[in-house]
Amino acid sequence: MGNVPTTVKHCLSYKQIVEDYPWLRSWLQEEKDIVPTRVKIQLIDMLSTTGLSVIEATSFVSSKWVPQMADHTDVLQGIQRVPHVRYPVLTPNMQGFQDAVAAGATEVAVFGSASETFSRKNINCSIAESMLRFEEVISAAKDRQIPVRGYVSCALGCPHEGHIEPTKVAEISKALYDMGCYEISLGDTIGVGTPSSMFKMLQKVMKDVPLSALAVHCHDTYGQALPNILTALQMGVSVVDSAVAGLGGCPYAQGSSGNVSTEDVLYMLHGMGIETGVNLDRLLEAGDFICNALGRRTNSKVAQARSGTL
Amino acid sequence: NNHQCLTAHALPDKVKIVEVGPRDGLQNEKTVVPTEAKINLINMLSESGVPVIEATSFVSPKWVPQMADQVEVMKGISKKPGVSYPVLTPNLKGFEAALKAGASEVAIFGAASELFSKKNINCSVEESLQRFEEVMKAAKGAAVPVRGYVSCVVGCPYEGQVAPEKVAHVAKRLYSMGCYEISLGDTIGVGTPGSMTKMLEAVCKELPVSALAVHCHDTYGQALANILIALQMGISVVDSSVAGLGGQGISWSLVSDGPCYLHLPCVSVLSPQGVDLPKLMDAGAFICRTLNRKTSSKVAQATCKL
Numbered sequence: 001m002g003n004v005p006t007t008v009k010h011c012l013s014y015k016q017i018v019e020d021y022p023w024l025r026s027w028l029q030e031e032k033d034i035v036p037t038r039v040k041i042q043l044i045d046m047l048s049t050t051g052l053s054v055i056e057a058t059s060f061v062s063s064k065w066v067p068q069m070a071d072h073t074d075v076l077q078g079i080q081r082v083p084h085v086r087y088p089v090l091t092p093n094m095q096g097f098q099d100a101v102a103a104g105a106t107e108v109a110v111f112g113s114a115s116e117t118f119s120r121k122n123i124n125c126s127i128a129e130s131m132l133r134f135e136e137v138i139s140a141a142k143d144r145q146i147p148v149r150g151y152v153s154c155a156l157g158c159p160h161e162g163h164i165e166p167t168k169v170a171e172i173s174k175a176l177y178d179m180g181c182y183e184i185s186l187g188d189t190i191g192v193g194t195p196s197s198m199f200k201m202l203q204k205v206m207k208d209v210p211l212s213a214l215a216v217h218c219h220d221t222y223g224q225a226l227p228n229i230l231t232a233l234q235m236g237v238s239v240v241d242s243a244v245a246g247l248g249g250c251p252y253a254q255g256s257s258g259n260v261s262t263e264d265v266l267y268m269l270h271g272m273g274i275e276t277g278v279n280l281d282r283l284l285e286a287g288d289f290i291c292n293a294l295g296r297r298t299n300s301k302v303a304q305a306r307s308g309t310l
Numbered sequence: 311n312n313h314q315c316l317t318a319h320a321l322p323d324k325v326k327i328v329e330v331g332p333r334d335g336l337q338n339e340k341t342v343v344p345t346e347a348k349i350n351l352i353n354m355l356s357e358s359g360v361p362v363i364e365a366t367s368f369v370s371p372k373w374v375p376q377m378a379d380q381v382e383v384m385k386g387i388s389k390k391p392g393v394s395y396p397v398l399t400p401n402l403k404g405f406e407a408a409l410k411a412g413a414s415e416v417a418i419f420g421a422a423s424e425l426f427s428k429k430n431i432n433c434s435v436e437e438s439l440q441r442f443e444e445v446m447k448a449a450k451g452a453a454v455p456v457r458g459y460v461s462c463v464v465g466c467p468y469e470g471q472v473a474p475e476k477v478a479h480v481a482k483r484l485y486s487m488g489c490y491e492i493s494l495g496d497t498i499g500v501g502t503p504g505s506m507t508k509m510l511e512a513v514c515k516e517l518p519v520s521a522l523a524v525h526c527h528d529t530y531g532q533a534l535a536n537i538l539i540a541l542q543m544g545i546s547v548v549d550s551s552v553a554g555l556g557g558q559g560i561s562w563s564l565v566s567d568g569p570c571y572l573h574l575p576c577v578s579v580l581s582p583q584g585v586d587l588p589k590l591m592d593a594g595a596f597i598c599r600t601l602n603r604k605t606s607s608k609v610a611q612a613t614c615k616l
Binding site: 191 | 321501502503504505528529530531532534535537538539607608609611612
């Protein structure tokens, strides 16, 4: 009796592997103080031993805009790349792409937006213009057989425009996918999404992009990240972005948290019998390390509970 | 087809929030709150539209000093028509005191774990149920509705894993005794959608889903995900605590409930029938100022810069 969510059972029986993309780049980018290069390298090296299969290492954005990522080349060249782990880097344009390739990048990512206003305010151009830039990057990446991941920001709401139509999210996702992105990560940039808006958005996007090529990138600004991720899992999504220790605030909601903690996501997934290949203890160590290095408290509830510091 | 299984239609249209902050929350805060502040909190919560507010506890002040002012609180609050103010009554003595103080609904607390019961209330689960029979009898006589709680439903700090069948057994006993509703508590917050599903499946075999509630702790950040699972399974009553009161580093072994509480799931899965979120947040802000602590609610923390 009762409505058993059979999709959860489905996850259990098929043992979906969920790849977590610790969103190193995004939260380090939002930390006020510049994190020393060697700390970044050490963090990535620790994460490389946890079983995570993808670690977004840095961003080849101009250091004029994002000074925290100015050491992108040093980071990429300094880390110990572990076999079977991928280290994508952000490349907003051809210049960034070329720098990334020169630095040894073997996977890149481009960042689109479902909101026109957000696109203009964030990267100073319209969605259409940004797509042209990405086409260049994707084309160059194809030539070098470098896979490209596409992000769609504001998938569940925009700080400027408010509500975002699922059809718009689907349109941008499809455009990126058709251009050649192997995977599209749908981002709830300001964390305003809830299970029902996540459901409606995914329903639309799934019509245009195969489920297996979708990922969710949920922010925890309103504490909704885990139920939103759960909803996505129930709909068949099997790739989840998260950030160790949940660090990295939301620049649009002062004092708020942003990224969801990888530790908390893992706790949920493991509790559901979903295989991730990730060792939670090792991850907690990495989280400890970076929090100490930054002099910050972890945002992960699992980490807090484990250390008895509630 | 896996993505057809879940639909937004699977969620209940209406969800009843049972606000446990004034009792469960404050009981687990380090700072003891003055009576006036408690009364003010409850009054503010009454204005926010939550339909049920657990006001206080008629446990001996020897055990729970934070609730020593139980009678003044009960007599001091402005009871809003249409809102219930249940109080905890662990035994007949507490029940009688509660009634005398004007209570018109009470609650009793069972455990799904033997060890937890022994350590927490000094008797076995069966013995505790027998005590409750007394309370139930008196409550029936006075036409006072009784809510039953089951703690440790997906994990026990002492026993570790708890068998879903044990939870179902205790829930069924309380229900058969006459409790109109059974609140299933993840006392230490270790539950996940996996363990919640298994436990609820077992309980739903024995009890009508309309008589069930969930009381999830957020110790491991799983509360909202667990609540979502419960809602998907047809449960439409959710316990929560304004500002996420109830977890300030107090060791769970000292008090009857675990460390961390759910922050009220606003803006979210629930369509907040009649709950005025700004007023609720005002109540949260008030009690946090009184306690000199930060809110645990992410919604409250998120103040948009734009």
